Amino acid sequence: LNAAAVVPAAGRGERLGPGAPKALRELGGVPMLVHAVRALARSRAVGLVVVAAPPDGVAEVAALLGDHGLPRGEIRVVAGGASRQESVRLGLAAVPEDVEVVLVHDAARPLVPVEVVDAVVEAVRGGAEAVVPAVPLADTVKRVEPRADGTPEPVLDTPDRASLRAVQTPQGFRRETLQTVHDRALTDESVGALPQVTDDAGLVERYGGTVVVVPGHGEAFKVTRPLDLVLAEAVLARRRA
Ligand code: CTP
Ligand code: MG
16 A cells, blocks of 8 residues: 655644744754654655645655655645644645555654565555554653643642553545545534644544554654753764664
């Protein structure tokens, strides 16, 4: 089965602090997005990468990927949207009809090892409709009653850590499944408020689909806060040593 990857890269990276859009911030002198696209292209299974760029930065991103030697024929750049979900939907619309397996990978996970990409594709090819890479949690997690006013938040309970996983990307899907849940989300959201879904597999779960987990990897962590940049630089330096 033919696989393509959609890379949502249109976020501003507010939690990272002031600066360029997060996907264009550099690690080891190379934009995070370039690392992420290379990581996907390294997989023999991935024949096309569609990048959802900041809407005002499509030409700039296309030029940047070219400058870093990424083959034009295997990469498309489209305008992303106001939310991650919208960016994925717009990217998916640029995936050719004959592609049966679609990966969705955050530009903000630039160092994902190719083994993770391959494992996700393999699981979809093996029959799963939705696949997420995930790792066990190091921290104990508690559910709280959120307080916006800064007062201490009451703890409600502590889920059993053994049954929790932190999920990463790339997440992999039968193309039809991903298209169907995004279409449904679009009509649902125009109707009323729904709990926020922060990943694509979450949409599959919402509409009754089955999601399975394959082993993720520590180096597939998401660059979210400034400290994550420190870790990413260290991982890169170790790889280059
Ligand atoms: N993303 C996107 N379009 C948006 C928002 C996010 O394509 N409108 C992408 C980001 O570029 C990123 C991925 O979704 O690659 C994961 O999102 P996140 O880590 O939250 O990135 P940002 O939204 O950019 O960061 P922040 O939430 O701190 O502003
Ligand atoms: Mg965000």
